[in-house]
Amino acid sequence: MTAPLTLYGVKISMFTGKVRSYLIKQGIHFTEVAPVSEQFTNVVLPQIGRRIIPVIEMPDGTIVQDTTDIIDYLEGQSLSAESAYPTDPLRHLLALILELFGDEGLLRPAMHYRWNFPQDTSGFITHGFGGWQGPDATDEAKAQIKKTMKTFSGFLPALGVTPETIPEVERSFDALMDILEAHFIRTPYLFGAAPTIGDYGMMCSLYAHLARDPVPSGLMKNLAPSLFRWTERMNVPHADYSDMPYYAPSHDLPETLSPLFKYIADYFLPEMQMNVDVMNALPGGTSGDPATMNPKMAVLGFGSFQHGEATIQCAVRPIRLYMLQRVTDYFAGMKKDDQKAVLYYLEPLGLTPLLTLTAKHRVARKNHIEVWE
């Protein structure tokens, strides 16, 4: 067995859940370490330049941050049992859309349910943010945990979670749970019998926040038990669908996926269009320069868009445009016939505008931060 890589992350972190699940499913040998070790503080953090997780450290010392970069790096090392990227171009493109949506499209319900129910959740969340301090945590350490939690809960308004938008945030999440329940009761993973990059992306918000935090976990277990089972299934090495003896693996695209893409067209496309509009109004920057003045608060600007019945105003972050480029670049590089198959599938669902939604300026990643391309 090869030496294990180190995954710096925690259970309560949404993006750690994406990489952990990839490592487990791909049978990659790893050890998970809380990002408080001496090695993390003295060696890893100075290279990353900002306090962000997850990070992987390879046995040879290579450090990679950003879940997408981590997965692509590991795919490049031929460590995965089965590539996260489907070989069929249509599925590959659809999986990239689901990764984008999973990474960036569900932050509002994830953060709302984490922070707006302190009476029901504060014990669990405090343990997640500082349990590693142990039973003898000093008052100073406890105060630091509270401070970190305050910083994260302080992101709610910038994400567009306000008293006016909360009813729609909750309603639209209920609608999503209905769609995913109808899918996962029939099919164990998004595209069939095995996970793809789409499943890994969707694990971000759906696992660490929405399946684990007390309030949404209760809702998900009760209203969408098959969706909850998928989050468990994504955390074990085997296929884990013996509780679906009626499922017969098939090469066909599951029919229950199309309502999910329609949902993305209705709820997420307007937000991405707003992101591109805000980006287009900016002057851009010199190639290789950081896309935001302060990578720790990586916000390009603010904009508003219609989300169901609510008008939402929220921050535009460069990482979101970087993830969108993965979709639009892949579509642009497809053969004409494959593009036609994508358009044929997405046209009736209203999602074709996403395929060519490109901004005037491009975002790249260099030295673990987003820069102008």
Ligand SMILES: N[C@@H](CCC(=O)N[C@@H](CS)C(=O)NCC(=O)O)C(=O)O
């Ligand atoms: N796009 C990044 C997002 C990572 C991220 O936002 N991680 C959170 C924890 S789940 C974090 O460390 N946030 C701290 C910060 O952004 O300052 C990725 O895919 O790795």
